[in-house]
Every structure is written in C-alpha cells, then in structure tokens.
Amino acid sequence: xxxxxxxxxxxxxxxxxxxxxxxxxxxxxxxxxxxxxxxxxxxxxxxxxxxxxxxxxxxxxxxxxxxxxxxxxxxxxxxxxxxxxxxxxxxxxxxxxxxxxxxxxxxxxxxxxxxxxxxxxxxxxxxxxxxxxxxxxxxxxxxxxxxxxxxxxxxxxxxxxxxxxxxxxxxxxxxxxxxxxxxxxxxxxxxxxxxxxxxxxxxxxxxxxxxxxxxxxxxxxxxxxxxxxxxxxxxxxxxxxxxxxxxxxxxxxxxxxxxxxxxxxxxxxxxxxxxxxxxxxxxxxxxxxxxxxxxxxxxxxxxxxxxxxxxxxxxxxxxxxxxxxxxxxx
Amino acid sequence: xxxxxxxxxxxxxxxxxxxxxxxxxxxxxxxxxxxxxxxxxxxxxxxxxxxxxxxxxxxxxxxxxxxxxxxxxxxxxxxxxxxxxxxxxxxxxxxxxxxxxxxxxxxxxxxxxxxxxxxxxxxxxxxxxxxxxxxxxxxxxxxxxxxxxxxxxxxxxxxxxxxxxxxxxxxxxxxxxxxxxxxxxxxxxxxxxxxxxxxxxxxxxxxxxxxxxxxxxxxxxxxxxxxxxxxxxxxxxxxxxxxxxxxxxxxxxxxxxxxxxxxxxxxxxxxxxxxxxxxxxxxxxxxxxxxxxxxxxxxxxxxxxxxxxxxxxxxxxxxxxxxxxxx
Numbered sequence: 001x002x003x004x005x006x007x008x009x010x011x012x013x014x015x016x017x018x019x020x021x022x023x024x025x026x027x028x029x030x031x032x033x034x035x036x037x038x039x040x041x042x043x044x045x046x047x048x049x050x051x052x053x054x055x056x057x058x059x060x061x062x063x064x065x066x067x068x069x070x071x072x073x074x075x076x077x078x079x080x081x082x083x084x085x086x087x088x089x090x091x092x093x094x095x096x097x098x099x100x101x102x103x104x105x106x107x108x109x110x111x112x113x114x115x116x117x118x119x120x121x122x123x124x125x126x127x128x129x130x131x132x133x134x135x136x137x138x139x140x141x142x143x144x145x146x147x148x149x150x151x152x153x154x155x156x157x158x159x160x161x162x163x164x165x166x167x168x169x170x171x172x173x174x175x176x177x178x179x180x181x182x183x184x185x186x187x188x189x190x191x192x193x194x195x196x197x198x199x200x201x202x203x204x205x206x207x208x209x210x211x212x213x214x215x216x217x218x219x220x221x222x223x224x225x226x227x228x229x230x231x232x233x234x235x236x237x238x239x240x241x242x243x244x245x246x247x248x249x250x251x252x253x254x255x256x257x258x259x260x261x262x263x264x265x266x267x268x269x270x271x272x273x274x275x276x277x278x279x280x281x282x283x284x285x286x287x288x289x290x291x292x293x294x295x296x297x298x299x300x301x302x303x304x305x306x307x308x309x310x311x312x313x314x315x316x317x318x319x320x321x322x323x324x325x326x327x328x329x330x
Numbered sequence: 331x332x333x334x335x336x337x338x339x340x341x342x343x344x345x346x347x348x349x350x351x352x353x354x355x356x357x358x359x360x361x362x363x364x365x366x367x368x369x370x371x372x373x374x375x376x377x378x379x380x381x382x383x384x385x386x387x388x389x390x391x392x393x394x395x396x397x398x399x400x401x402x403x404x405x406x407x408x409x410x411x412x413x414x415x416x417x418x419x420x421x422x423x424x425x426x427x428x429x430x431x432x433x434x435x436x437x438x439x440x441x442x443x444x445x446x447x448x449x450x451x452x453x454x455x456x457x458x459x460x461x462x463x464x465x466x467x468x469x470x471x472x473x474x475x476x477x478x479x480x481x482x483x484x485x486x487x488x489x490x491x492x493x494x495x496x497x498x499x500x501x502x503x504x505x506x507x508x509x510x511x512x513x514x515x516x517x518x519x520x521x522x523x524x525x526x527x528x529x530x531x532x533x534x535x536x537x538x539x540x541x542x543x544x545x546x547x548x549x550x551x552x553x554x555x556x557x558x559x560x561x562x563x564x565x566x567x568x569x570x571x572x573x574x575x576x577x578x579x580x581x582x583x584x585x586x587x588x589x590x591x592x593x594x595x596x597x598x599x600x601x602x603x604x605x606x607x608x609x610x611x612x613x614x615x616x617x618x619x620x621x622x623x624x625x626x627x628x629x630x631x632x633x634x635x636x637x638x639x640x641x642x643x644x645x646x647x648x649x650x651x652x653x654x655x656x657x
Contacts, residue, residue, distance in 0.1 A: 060406065094439035103438035110405060110442065116431050121398020122430060128399055129406035132358070132384060139402070152425070155395030162390065316440035317474050319498035 001276035003211065008278040010053070011210045013287050015045040018069040020291045021078060022241075024299065025068065025085065025099075029245055033302075034085045036098050037114075043240035046265035048142075050071045050213025051235075054221045055140055060108045060126045062119040063142040064172075065100035066239075067112050070142060076104045078294050079301035089307025095308055095326040096316075116177070117143060117150035120169075120234045124156045127165035127188060127230070138166040145234075146177025149185050157198040159206045159234070164229035168220055169195065171234045172207065178243045179251035195232030198224030208265045211272075240261075247276050332518040339509040342487035342516060343373045347411070349520060350492050351381050354409055357495060360387035360396055361413030369452060370415050371510055381568040397423035397448065401500075402444040402477045409495050414450040417466045417504065432475030443498045447491065449584045453544045453594055454642050460630035463638075465594045467504040467543070468601030471571035477501040478571040482546035484514040486569065489523030501509050501525065506544030525570055528578035534564035537652055538582040540605060541592040542568035545643055549592050552648035554560040561656060571601060579605070580613050587618040594642050597625040604605050 001008070022040045041048070044066075052073040055061065063070045071081055076092060084091025085099050091185050093103050101112035106224035110126075113119040123141035129138040147153050148171065160167040171191055175182050182189050201223060205216035213235060220231040238260040242249050249257075273279040338343075350357050359374060365388040368375035378386040389396040393414060400412035414420045420427070431444045454463035471478045477499060481487040487505065494501035531546065532553050541549045546567050553563035564582050568574065583589050589609055593602040606621045627641045 010529075092439065093437060093441070096439050097437045101437050103441050105438070105441045111434070111438065113427055118398075118425060118429055121395045121426055122405065124395060125399035125402020125404070125410075127402075129403040129408045132403075132408065139406075152398070155390075156398070158390060159392060159395045159399060166485035166614035237401045273531050316436045318477070319435070319443055 001211070001272055001278065003278070009283060009287070011049055011160045011269060011301055012266070012273065012279060012284070013290070014049040014073050015210065015269065016287050017072055017078070017294065018045045018048065018289050019266055020295055021072060022068060024295050026241070026245070028299070034099065035087075037065065038068040038085075038099050038245045039243065040239070040241040041066050043260065043264070044172060044174060044207065044237045045069060046210035046213050046269070047207045047235045047237055048074060050210045051170060051217040054214060054217040056137070058108065058135075058137045060110055060123070060137065060139045062110050062123050062126070062139065063112060064116070064119070064144060065112065065114040066144070067102055067142070071104070071109060073104040074104070074107050074109045076102065076107055076109060078298035080104070082302040083305045086302040086305055087307070088302060089308035090301065090305040096273045103170035117147035117152035119143065120147065120152050123167050124160045124165060127160060127167040128163065131163070131165055136219065136225055138168055140168040142170045142172060144177065144235035145171055145173035145175070145182055145191060146180070146185070147171070148191055149177070157195060157200060157230070160230040161198045161200050164227070166224045166227070167230040167269065168224050169200070169230060169232040171232065173234050174237050174239045176243070176252065179247070181251070182261070191234050192232060200230050200232045201228070202232040202234070204234040207235035208263045208268065210265055210269050274303060334515045335518045336513055336515055337484065338511050338513045339484055339487050340371065340373055340511065342484040343505060344375065344377075345375060345520070346488040346491040347377060348380070350411065350495055351377065351385060353492070354495065356409040357411060357648075358385040358387065358408065359411045359413060359568065360389050360400065362389055362391055362415050364388060364413050369413070371507065374413070379645050386513070393419050393422035394426055398426040398430065400446045400448070401426055401444055404440070404444045405434070405442055409540050410446050411491070412446060412448045414448060416462060416507070417450045417452040418462055420450055420466070427470070427476070427500075427502075428473055432442050432473045435499065436475065444500045445495070445498050446500045447494045447503060448500065449503045449505060450492070451507040451518060451627060453506040453508060454626075454631045454638060455544065456639055457556045457633055457635055459633040463631035465626065467502075467571055468593070468595045472504055473572075475499070478504065478527065479569060480504045480506075480543040480570070480571060482506070482509070482543050482567050484516040485521070486523055486590055488516065490518055490525055493523055493525045500574070504543060508544050512547065514585040526575065528569055528575040529567045530564060530578065530582065531567045532563065532565040534562040534586065536562045536586055536656055537564060537588040537590060538564045538579060538586045539590050539592060539648070539652070540566045540568065540579050542571065543594070548643060549648060551645045552652065555645065555649050557654055558652070561652065563652065573607070574608070576608050576612060580609070583613045584616050586656050587616055589617070589621045590648070590652055590655055591621065591623045592643050592648055593623070593625045595626055597623055598628060600625065619655050622651055622655050624648050
C-alpha cells in the first residue's frame with residue numbers, strides 16, 4: 001500500500017463518517033424526524049472519499065440528490081447537514097432544501113440537484129466562467145450512470161469538449177437508475193465510449209477501492225487543470241441500500257446485493273491498511289468514537305434547532321422585492 | 331442634449347447589447363448563431379467583430395446545455411446574456427430555467443443567486459405556423475424566482491437589458507418578433523429604464539386597455555381609432571409580467587371603470603386571466619362593466635395568412651371589443 005499512515009487514517013475516517021452518518025439518517029428517518037426523500041450513499045463511500053481530496057478548495061463541486069457523503073467530505077459540518085434534514089433554520093439551507101439540496105457556497109459546494117443530469121449544464125458554465133477568467137479552478141460534477149441517458153449529458157459533454165472547458169465529469173455507475181439496470185436502458189453499456197465519442201478523455205475505475213479512485217481522480221484533475229479540456233471518470237460502484245426509503249427493491253436479487261456487500265469499500269480498505277501495518281484496532285476504535293461523537297453532536301444540534309418563522313416563507317425568492325408601487329408614468 | 335434619432339427596434343436591441351458589453355467585462359453573449367451569422371434576427375450583427383469570439387459565443391443547438399451553462403457561469407461570477415433564438419425553442423431549456431435558475435436562491439436558503447439574462451423572441455404574425463408562433467411569456471410569468479419583462483418600445487428595447495443585468499436574479503426578456511423592423515424616435519443619449527413598473531402609454535378616461543409586448547402597437551392604434559368616435563382610452567403597457575405592477579392598472583381602472591385586456595397568448599390559464607383576477611380582487615367595485623379580453627384564439631397558430639390573422643388580436647377586434655364594453 002503506497003500511502004502513509006496519515007492518509008490511510010484520513011480515508012478510513014471519512015468513509016466511516018459517511019457510513020455512520022447515513023445509518024443514523026436511516027434510523028431517524030424511521031423515527032419520523034427526517035421526511036421527504038432520503039437517498040443513502042452506503043456502499044459508494046470510496047467514490048466521494050477518493051475524489052474529494054484531489055480537488056482544491058477553489059474548485060466548484062456539483063452533485064446529485066445522493067450527496068450527503070460528498071457534502072461531508074467536502075467539509076460541510078455534519079450539524080448543518082443534519083439540521084437541514086430536520087427542516088430546521090440552522091440547516092445549511094434553512095430547511096428549504098432538505099436531503100436532496102445541500103448547499104454551502106463557502107465550500108463551493110453547489111448542491112444537491114434532484115433532476116437527473118440537471119447539474120451537468122451548470123458545471124459546464126462553471127468551467128466556462130473559470131476559463132474566461134483565466135483561473136486554474138475546475139468544476140467537478142458528480143452524477144449517476146442514469147444521467148448518461150439524458151440529453152443534458154450529451155449536450156453538456158459536447159459543449160465542454162468543443163470549448164475545451166475545465167470540467168471533470170464524475171460518473172458514479174451504481175448499475176441502477178432507480179430500478180432500471182444499465183443493460184435495460186443503454187444500447188451500449190460502455191459509458192467511457194460515449195464520452196470518447198465527444199473526444200473527451202475517459203477512464204473507468206473500481207469505485208469500491210478508495211485508493212484506485214484517488215489515483216484515477218488525481219490523473220483526471222491534473223488533466224483538467226492543465227487546460228486539456230474535460231475528463232470523464234467512470235466510478236464503478238454499488239449502493240447497498242434501496243434507492244430511497246420508499247423502494248421495495250423488486251428489481252435486483254438479494255444474492256446480487258450480498259455479493260457486492262462482500263466488496264464493502266470500508267472493510268476492504270481496512271483489511272489492506274491493517275495488513276500494511278498502517279492501521280490497528282486502536283486507530284479504528286478512535287475513528288469510530290470520534291465519528292459517534294460527531295454524529296451525536298449533529299443530532300443534538302438538529303434536535304435543538306428552531307423552525308424558520310412562517311412569515312419568512314417568501315424571503316429569498318428574489319434578492320429584492322419590487323420597489324414600492326408608484327403610479328405609472330407616460 | 332443631442333436630440334433624438336430614428337431607429338428600428340432591432341437596432342435598439344443591438345445598441346443595448348453593445349452598451350452592456352462595453353460597460354461590464356463580465357458580460358458576454360451566447361446562443362445559436364449570435365456570432366458569425368450575426369444573430370438569426372440580425373440583432374447581434376457586428377458584435378463578434380467588435381468584441382471577439384470569447385464574448386460573443388456561437389453555441390451548438392443545445393438549448394439545455396447553453397442555458398444551463400449560462401446559469402453556471404452566472405453562479406461563478408459572470409453576467410451572461412443567453413439568447414435563445416425563439417421562445418418556442420426555450421422549451422428545450424425549460425428544466426434549466428425552471429428547476430435551476432428559478433429555484434436556486436430560495437432552495438439554498440439564500441446562499442446563491444443567478445444573475446443571468448435570457449433573451450428570446452416571441453409571438454406570431456409572420457406566417458411561421460404553430461411551432462414558431464408561441465407566446466409563452468405568460469407561462470414563464472407563472473414561475474416564482476424569475477423576472478419577466480417585455481420591451482414594447484424602442485427605449486425599453488435599448489434600456490431594459492442593462493437594467494436586467496444589474497439584477498441579482500434571473501431575468502427573461504421577451505422581444506416580439508413582429509416589432510423588429512418597426513421604426514421609432516428615441517433619445518440619442520440612452521437613459522436608464524426600470525424593469526419594475528407598468529407605463530401609461532396613452533392617457534384616457536373611458537376605458538383602460540391593458541397590454542404588453544407586440545400587442546401594444548395594436549392597442550395604441552385601436553385607441554387612436556376609438557378617439558375618432560369620441561372614446562377616450564387609457565393604454566397601459568405592463569412592461570414587467572413578473573412581478574406585475576398591479577397598482578398602475580388598478581389606478582387606471584379607478585379612473586375609467588372599464589378594463590379590456592389585450593394579450594396575444596391564449597386565454598385559458600393565461601396572463602390575461604391573472605390580470606382579470608387581480609382586478610376582481612382589488613377593483614371589483616370600481617367596475618361599470620365586466621372585464622373583457624381580446625386574446626389569441628385557442629388553437630395552434632396556423633400558417634395561412636387569413637387564418638393566422640384571425641388567430642391573434644387585431645386592431646379591428648380590439649376596437650370592436652372596446653365599443654361593446656362602453657355600449
């Protein structure tokens with residue numbers, strides 16, 4: 001294992017944070033504290049945890065409705081995420097967005113988009129602005145393989161490539177667009193091939209292996225930052241939980257799910273790090289304890305949070321309300 | 331003062347674009363054929379030569395991607411002007427306009443805003459048939475988070491763009507295609523115009539004609555005809571469809587006690603219905619007669635000239651409706 005102890009602990013800590021945070025979300029959802037849609041990232045942790053450290057604080061990150069993990073690893077406080085899901089005004093978006101719309105402009109984390117492929121055109125625009133301003137920033141956009149069936153993916157890929165924009169396309173291929181498997185929705189299931197058809201450099205990586213993800217992301221970020229145009233990285237992964245809390249999972253077999261669970265990114269990484277002598281029981285316990293404290297704190301913060309006064313309902317629709325009425329002039 | 335100049339609406343739009351590009355280097359124009367072709371309606375002619383390819387960007391026919399890219403660029407510090415060739419094609423970008431531009435400020439708890447301006451032509455009257463003749467600005471006016479403006483005069487065609495670019499939120503500008511060649515007198519020195527208020531374009535006492543965009547000229551022509559019969563019409567140009575300046579048309583109705591709404595779009599569920607409802611809510615007891623509407627016929631706009639003419643408001647129809655209202 002070609003990493004130092006600090007880095008190994010970092011990956012394990014971040015993946016553990018997401019896993020435990022998500023498990024807690026599911027519990028409090030069942031208790032009725034969180035409502036609406038809740039899409040869990042459990043099983044896919046290595047993707048966000050491998051990619052995010054390769055980005056700079058100045059880069060823009062855009063994600064999907066399955067974005068709690070990305071938000072956490074990007075550095076958003078667990079408290080503000082939990083409070084958001086509780087619908088409290090202490091939440092990152094004052095309770096306006098909920099689970100699917102986490103934003104933190106100070107982290108350059110621009111959501112949380114619940115329309116499949118809806119963030120892709122915006123990511124192209126972030127890249128366009130960076131390019132026109134001659135910055136070295138890039139735009140990183142996470143999306144599922146389901147987005148590849150949308151026209152917005154193809155339009156965005158073409159435009160980013162045509163204008164050679166600094167956009168990193170991060171395709172989290174968890175094999176199912178809600179309940180529709182990739183082979184039931186794509187005539188050609190080779191996603192990299194689609195990106196390459198727009199002359200975008202593309203690569204595919206095992207999204208269950210955080211180190212492989214990190215290495216692939218490093219290559220991709222370097223390519224994009226150097227001004228070589230966009231890059232498409234497919235991250236092959238799997239969600240262990242249902243699509244959302246309403247999903248009875250009739251479209252895939254228990255055997256299939258179990259076989260992927262054997263490839264759990266956290267267990268796999270822990271085993272390798274132990275073997276390499278980078279991590280032992282003490283470190284794992286410390287990470288678990290630290291994570292448990294963080295989540296307890298987030299829960300307490302969310303529980304203690306307050307509701308935005310209903311009088312504020314229509315604030316922030318516009319920056320300014322229309323000026324006081326005057327009678328029309330000729 | 332350097333007096334007035336006579337220009338057409340297209341030239342007024344072009345001057346507004348040029349002014350915006352000169353005054354703020356964050357401003358750029360992108361859309362289909364805005365550069366080398368000069369704009370499908372020749373509005374951006376010459377701008378590519380003056381400002382270069384970086385700021386006058388021809389896009390592929392990907393409405394969703396380039397409108398969304400405008401939104402992303404706006405979120406990332408730029409002031410994009412996105413030209414969608416016509417309102418008809420804007421439907422291909424509706425996801426970006428409605429689900430992103432309109433929602434992001436509120437959904438993010440006020441953390442982000444989208445200072446984008448999206449321009450498009452609208453309307454019928456040029457025998458382009460159903461798919462090129464929609465008037466959907468009223469649809470867009472349904473959406474909280476957007477500002478909708480409809481320049482009907484040369485001064486507004488030139489000035490609204492710059493004001494819209496100063497707004498921190500998304501503004502959609504609807505330019506009626508039948509106005510492009512219309513000439514008018516305009517101050518040689520551009521003056522700032524607001525995008526908040528309706529304007530009274532003709533003072534009157536007997537009847538309020540409430541309209542906007544391409545129907546303003548027709549309403550003014552109707553008012554002139556009606557004046558020959560001794561009927562005094564006040565003509566209100568809404569200018570902004572969202573937010574609506576209720577106060578101006580309500581004040582007019584308080585004076586005239588009769589309201590006729592002229593809108594090229596369909597009646598059902600349309601802007602004219604909204605205006606009518608606001609009159610009921612705010613000025614019911616001022617009315618001496620029921621509110622009346624002259625709107626587009628409930629039909630996909632057909633190609634044949636006589637049928638198209640029959641499908642959208644015309645001066646004679648407005649005159650007839652007005653006479654009927656004061657009978």
